[in-house]
Amino acid sequence: MNVIKYPGREDWASLTSRPHLDVSQLNSVVSGVLDDVRANGDKAVKAYELKFDHAQLDSLQVSEKEMKEARKLVSKDLEEAIRLAHYNIRLFHRSQRFNSKKVETGPGVKCWQKSVAIERVGLYIPGGTAPLFSTVLMLATPAKIAGCKEIVLCTPPNSEGKVNPAILLAAKTAGVSKIFKVGGVQAIGAMAFGTESIPKVFKIFGPGNQYVMAAKQQVSLHDVAIDMPAGPSEVCVIADESANVEFVAADLLSQAEHGADSQVLLITTSEKLVDDVQREIEKQLENLPRKEIAKKALENSRLVLVRDKQEAIDLSNMYAPEHLILQTSDYAELANKVINAGSVFLGKYACESAGDYASGTNHTLPTHGWATTYSGVNLDSFCRKITFQHLTETGVRHIGHAVELMAEAEMLDAHKNAMTVRLNSLK
Template identity: 50%
Template sequence: MTPLVWKNLSPARRAAALRRPAQAARPQIADAVSRLVAEVRRGGDSALRRLTAKFDGAKLGSLRVSAAEFAAAATALSSADQRALRTAYRNLRRFHAAQAAKPVRVATMPGIVCEKVTRPIERVGLYVPGGSAPLFSTALMLGVPAQLAGCPVRVLCTPPGRDGRVNPWILFAAQLCGITDVFKVGGAQAVAAMAYGTPTIPKCDKLFGPGNAYVTEAKLQVSRDPAGAAIDMPAGPSEVMVIADRTADASFVAADLLSQAEHGPDSQVVLVTFSEATAFQVALEVQNQLKLLPRRAIAEAALKKSRVLFASSPAEAAEIANAYAPEHLILQLENPRRLLPKITAAGSVFVGPWTPESLGDYASGTNHVLPTYGWARSFSGLGLADFSRTMTVQEATPRGLARLGGTVARLAAAESLVAHRRAVTVRLQKLSR
């Protein structure tokens, strides 16, 4: 991990220090994704089978997970495994159910009532990453709020293994959330299938879920197409920033950094600290703990693109965090709550030494689908509201129109919108008879 002293860096070097590794390849990724999306739109299910064989090594008959496969998944997990998933499911339901919007009904003046009502999104597409580490936890993170929102059509796509099967943990999680439309398709091609529809996979109104740089780019491309689908947020390769002072346990910090580095070679971890001694202790722990990881090679690749930044004060550390806008921000400081008000841009914050990021990844109750690439400056993490849309409603009585109509007619005339004005005055004339 490259060490840099923040106060000694020019603005250009600061920007370079916080640049995500995958961004350098963005033009090539965009071009490749564009071709994949076009291939799926042309070829439908046959294109999906061809691409699944190419990228996942699985030759499929049916793209849909069968009832028999769901039943086999339930028997494949031990009772202890099932209990763990149910605990995570319950905590997620508790936290997300508390986010339910209350109806708004206000009489803005006598005879004029304005309302705001919530409706579920009709058709939602849920993407669950697979590959070397199938993220069954994402099935819960997407499935729980979609279930609570009452979305009528819930489609889940995830890459199969080489044996053509979906990970049983993913299928059991989907069952907990009442999802039966699960398809063995991954990558940018899954995003295209859910955005535009195929003979087998329903077209969705909005797409959700994290993924690698190709999945993220596919989501961005289909969201710009009126014939495509809306998306939750740009959620790409995982990242973490840890702010640690001399009181931090170096083994905890190292474990948190490695828990993100093992996601993939395009993940990024950043340590912000205040002394070389702390950085040295963490570096030693990282090397010791790396030896214990089955995914050591992946973590090492991610660490090569990562950084250690030396800050002169907690306030400067907060400035660095807000400039980076990390997906995950861990505060391992003496009195970490004191720094929290200064944090304005992060997907999710983990406060204190006993709050590893893994809690939020699996079972604390918060959602782990979070903005990456600095999008935390303008996007929030996933929540219940993302699976619904609101509508405003207004109703006027004759008395209310009589009170407000003159104001609206004057404002419409000021904008030279005569038809707008007449829509009011024809009614006022009727009332005056």
């Protein structure tokens, strides 16, 4: 890790910056695949599955037989863990249900909202070396609670045309409607445009590599909504002299193993912790199967020594991390000062992994500084709010003249007239 001691505030912008990649060539490749899928549907999707996932597919949809086989391939212990996580995620997201109430803004004028589920949503679940079956739970569970009529899931198969069984079990547990063996850009295109097999959805959720992220951005311009813009995963840990060094190192490494482009930031007020954490990271790193990936991530990560807790929280708020861990003696006080973060973990026992899997909170979170403007996925992500208003004769008399004056001032005479004719009818 890169150690920076007592940086001036004028240097914070560079400390909190993310790598900027030249994606011009990548976007061109993505655009070509999307155009092909739009024009040729299933034929194009199958061709790209053969090219990229080396899978020869006769059918894109996962069959009922494959679903039953998957259950037998998942250990009882893992099945119980999936069910526990699903229970907690469902419990937490159920608490987010919207309760509407009618508001009388003036005599005879009532306004209210109704929450309506998005009818058809698409979930993208990465496979490969890290099949994210936990993300199935994080996305499908709130979609089901919201009342989405159709939940479509796409995930890449292996070269034998099989989907990871844990992904299938999680999908069954959370209530996914249809599962397709499609990965990468072609999956995003298929859900955005619709093909002979895969329904067009109204909103796409889920993480992926830079090609998938670019595809989501492109289709969001004209064809479909997406959950949020995203970049590589990241964590910020704020720790003081009371922190458990072993825990801090483990938290940093758990993020670093996501990918070589993952971001790890430690902010501390303890100079001793700086050296202790580096030694502990080296020790734990040697036992990780994905240590080469973690090492690359750590090369671009930063350990920052600051003067006090206020500087620590200010720097974190500028960074706006996806995950923020507060391993300090006064974590409750610091938590009140958090302005920008995707999800916050309080105290030495609240590791990021808890939120990633089973505490109940959602792990689909804004990255790349987008926590300044975006929330993580929640129940509202799968809903729309429709507003209603009702006016009586009294209501027209109460606000009618104000409406006329404002419409006239904006030189929108037809707007004015729509109210004027109503006022005249009451004379």
